[in-house]
Amino acid sequence: VSEHVLVIGIDGVRWDTLLSEATPHLDSLAIRGFAAPVRVNDDGPTISGPAWATIVTGALPSRHGILGNDFHGHHLAEFPDVVSLARDQRPELASWVGAAWLPLVSEDSGGPMFAGGGWFPEGPQAHTGDDWEMADAAVTAACAAFLTEHDGSQGSLVLCYLGGVDEVGHHHGVGELYRDFVRRSDARVGALLSAVAARDGEDWTVLVVTDHGHVDAGGHGGDSVEERTAWIIAAGPAVPTVAPEKLEQADIAGHIWKVFGLQGPDGAIGTALGARR
Ligand SMILES: [Zn+2]
Secondary structure, eight states, X not given: OOOEEEEEEETTOOHHHHHHSOXXXXXXXXXXXXXXXXXXXXXXXXXXXXXXXXXXXXXXXHHHOOOSSOOTXXXXXXXXXXXXXXXXXXXXXXXXXXXXXXXXXXXGGGOOSSTTOOBOOSSSOOOSHHHHHHHHHHHHHHHHXXXXXXXXXXXXXXXXXXXXXXXXXXXXXXXXXXXXXXXXXXXXXXXXXXXXXXXXTOOEEEEEEOOOOOOTTSOOOSOOHHHHEEEEEEESTTSOSSOOSSOOTTHHHHHHHHHHTOOOOTTOOOOOTTOOO
């Protein structure tokens, strides 16, 4: 039996917005598994770089060393991203990473966070909602193509990052356009879930996660409840069907270690979903 994991990262989606908007594809996952808020660990700020690094390394910012959106000085050699860890310990796995935020997948700003880099759209870093709309559409299409075409006979680990919601939050606050982008991201989740569902005979784990919230006027980095409250939606063979009482963002990496039998680094805190005590 081979294992298959799809991680979808959606940057900067407030938990209360997620609850108030119609997100049928995310709801379908939550019904099969769970949806739960997660506090961004107080070890780090509510900033994208540190939070995503915690999500994909299973370690807190004081260990992985990413404290802002410039990744220079990181400790990713000691606390590698979960895709690189999987490629090292389970080289037979099919794996793919895609993102239009360049520090995740390229040498921009001291990256890549994913040591092997990843797929990104041609052209400069997106900086407007319109740019991000096109960039997220391109990443989703590329991810769906990989999901459809890859040889999963030895297992699959796929990660897709969507950044448009956060961008419009910064520029416009958490109003109608922000809510619209949350709904568009749900539609992209739906496209990826369809690509997974079309594969025969495979039982996929799907993990959807955000990195932080936003203040009402747009922006994050502070300690308000709105900024500190992130969330996880997960479903799959080893995922609990009620929300675990204790969760950390690092448990995304921790769950992937468990699914693939990977050994996470000493000093990391990630644990399988539902196993945290
Ligand atoms: Zn972010």
